[in-house]
Amino acid sequence: MLAVFLTPAYLPFAIAFVVMIGIGLIEAIGLGFGHLDVGADGIEGHDGVLDWLGLSGELPILIWLISLLGCFTLVGVALQQGASALTGAPLGWPLAAVGALIAGGALNTVVANGLARIMPGFETSVISTDDLLRRRGTILEGAARRGVPARAKVVDEHGQAHIVMVEPHDDRTVIKAGERALLVRREGKLFFVLPEDDRLLQSI
Known part of the structure; x- marks a missing residue:
């Protein structure tokens, strides 16, 4: 499976997975959560977009990004595996990446909103x-x-x-x-x- 993951058809998802692991390691070391103050000047008035992205709650921005990269990777691999099972070959990586970004972004909205609900006690040094x-x-x-x-x-x-x-x-x-x-x-x-x-x- 690792060899398949490193082929050009899976390259965007391999890169996303490596970035996700890197951000996760930074957080694990304790360098702090990135946080988006959605009440700051310049963001107000875009609540609908923020809600759709899963960024309207108190979820730290780096946790949201890890979630997005994870959803993108999972959807992308599933998409390529499904295409291989149906046609005998994976999709071209640009088409697969676009499809995974759209479907993964939608999935991440659900995941991010769920994470925000189970992290109500998160404290941040970022202030309004x-x-x-x-x-x-x-x-x-x-x-x-x-x-x-x-x-x-x-x-x-x-x-x-x-x-x-x-x-x-x-x-x-x-x-x-x-x-x-x-x-x-x-x-x-x-x-x-x-x-x-x-x-x-x-x-x-």
């Missing part, structure tokens, strides 16, 4: 953009003014640093490089902040 609100950041360069945002570094609850663009919440406030400020609201990718010496923050 709104989780940075009410955290303090440090202006990195220049000065933040209304209409002139500046880059700031914000450290989340997991100790990971994020670079965001900020403007002062108040029109006449200027926050210089090296100063700290509290992120109080967000509009798109832009955060509005209060400087740390603001009287409203003295009791916080």
Whole structure:
């Protein structure tokens, strides 16, 4: 069977199987789960597509990818075995790969949704953009003014640093490089902040 698996007709499925094993080994070593934040900017509004792909739940993206590669490999091998049994020869690898991708993608939707239901307790250090609100950041360069945002570094609850663009919440406030400020609201990718010496923050 191994010799057959290495023939050109089975090549896409052999490659997918090797990639699947490689990703699985990386995860087993403990390098962490890849996770897709489906609530992030740019993905909202595509819930129908995400549902069809099996990506609308809390399933880590690398687990979803392993599942997809597994389904692609299984369907592809089954397709080639069936073709060989019926016609005496497997399909050409491009045709088999396209068929396996379509059928395997459909199968993966079921598998991914099932995996998401049995992994409700999965925890990830990936956070949504709104989780940075009410955290303090440090202006990195220049000065933040209304209409002139500046880059700031914000450290989340997991100790990971994020670079965001900020403007002062108040029109006449200027926050210089090296100063700290509290992120109080967000509009798109832009955060509005209060400087740390603001009287409203003295009791916080």
